[in-house]
Amino acid sequence: MLAELLPIFVASFVTLFIVIDPIMVTPIFATLARGETPSRQRKIALEAAFIAACLLTFFGLAGNAMLHHLGISMEAFRTAGGILLFLMGFRMFFEPDGELEAKTPGPKASSRENIAFFPLAIPLMAGPGAIATIMLLMGDAEASWPARGASLLACYVVLISGVLIMAFAGKIADALGRTGMNVISRLLGMLLMALSTQYVFDGIRVGVLEKISVTGVG
Numbered sequence: 001m002l003a004e005l006l007p008i009f010v011a012s013f014v015t016l017f018i019v020i021d022p023i024m025v026t027p028i029f030a031t032l033a034r035g036e037t038p039s040r041q042r043k044i045a046l047e048a049a050f051i052a053a054c055l056l057t058f059f060g061l062a063g064n065a066m067l068h069h070l071g072i073s074m075e076a077f078r079t080a081g082g083i084l085l086f087l088m089g090f091r092m093f094f095e096p097d098g099e100l101e102a103k104t105p106g107p108k109a110s111s112r113e114n115i116a117f118f119p120l121a122i123p124l125m126a127g128p129g130a131i132a133t134i135m136l137l138m139g140d141a142e143a144s145w146p147a148r149g150a151s152l153l154a155c156y157v158v159l160i161s162g163v164l165i166m167a168f169a170g171k172i173a174d175a176l177g178r179t180g181m182n183v184i185s186r187l188l189g190m191l192l193m194a195l196s197t198q199y200v201f202d203g204i205r206v207g208v209l210e211k212i213s214v215t216g217v218g
Contacts (some may be wrong), residue, residue, distance in 0.1 A: 005150040012137050012154035019129045022162030030169035031185040032115045038170050045166040047116035049159040052125035056155050059131045060138040075207025081128030082199025088119045092189030
């Protein structure tokens with residue numbers, strides 16, 4: 001049994017690691033969490049991984065059935081996630097200091113965003129790509145429950161590795177300084193806007209254009 005599940009685990013781990021890309025999330029985390037104490041940064045990373053694990057588990061087990069019941073296609077879900085990711089990238093590019101200023105003490109302290117939930121857990125760690133991937137890995141009708149469990153375990157290992165990588169975020173921020181982090185924030189914001197645009201394009205292409213093409217051919 002173990003010999004059969006190991007290839008599934010490895011394949012799922014590699015796929016999810018590429019999609020979630022915790023290495024890319026780390027400098028973004030360092031930008032968003034700069035100014036926080038190391039213990040607070042670790043807590044934020046753990047919270048983000050836990051939230052992402054809960055979301056991916058839910059969508060892995062019930063995502064296909066839920067979207068089908070609501071009449072929502074995966075293409076529409078991907079497009080919506082892409083729009084959210086674009087807005088985050090836009091803010092990172094044009095307002096790299098916005099997240100830091102939002103954490104400073106003031107009258108609006110109670111309304112500060114929880115970066116562990118957004119944007120770390122959603123849409124970076126449990127974005128449309130990761131959700132779609134875990135749904136595909138666990139939604140195979142021919143897959144046994146042990147095989148689905150191996151895919152889910154691979155997902156957890158990827159998220160744990162992300163927490164371990166983010167543990168070095170403080171050292172990255174200290175080495176680069178405020179100016180360096182702003183430069184990286186803008187570069188990553190541009191990449192995130194490009195990635196989100198691809199999500200939107202893919203959703204429109206598969207969900208609309210290809211269906212129109214098939215209908216026209218028919």
